[in-house]
């Protein structure tokens with residue numbers, strides 16, 4: 705299986721590139737952010753709890769997202785692999801993901817990290833907020849808090865995957881096509 709962690713701060717382009725990668729490599733896209741937003745729209749209990757955290761730019765608790773991912777992986781048997789977009793976000797989540805995949809006799813192939821400077825991220829997110837309707841993209845303080853939470857809780861995952869020799873940095877500024885090319889080169893490199 706080809707199991708990719710597409711990593712990067714909010715606004716790095718994970719969603720955009722995921723769409724292209726899943727088409728090219730026949731993967732299943734698992735975005736915990738999208739799953740949580742679907743729960744919010746469906747008005748579930750989980751959605752209600754998640755909304756209050758998301759609107760502040762805080763993280764939903766580990767056990768909640770781990771449970772969601774476990775269910776989705778189990779529901780997609782016999783696939784080529786997965787793109788994990790926006791997950792894992794903490795070290796406990798990464799460890800839990802390794803365990804879930806191990807039970808299916810597979811594991812993470814690589815982490816591809818889209819690197820974009822912070823001022824560019826803020827511009828992109830506020831721009832997206834104008835069209836996405838996402839409350840967490842419209843408020844500058846929330847955007848800044850998400851980047852802070854990313855730097856504190858999520859960025860250490862780089863070292864987690866580096867230690868497993870699975871980390872690759874990708875320059876995330878440029879055209880969507882050029883960045884897609886860089887991602888494909890990195891994937892084809894580890895596949896070969």
Ligand code: UDP
Pocket residue numbers: 713714715718736737738740757758759761762763764765769789790791793840850
């Ligand atoms: N979120 C979370 N855990 C996840 C995914 C999302 O707590 O695994 C919450 C968090 O508050 C985050 C928001 O949902 O800021 C939006 O997530 P998404 O992945 O869409 O944001 P992105 O980082 O892509 O802008």
Ligand code: MG
Pocket residue numbers: 718719737790
């Ligand atoms: Mg996203």
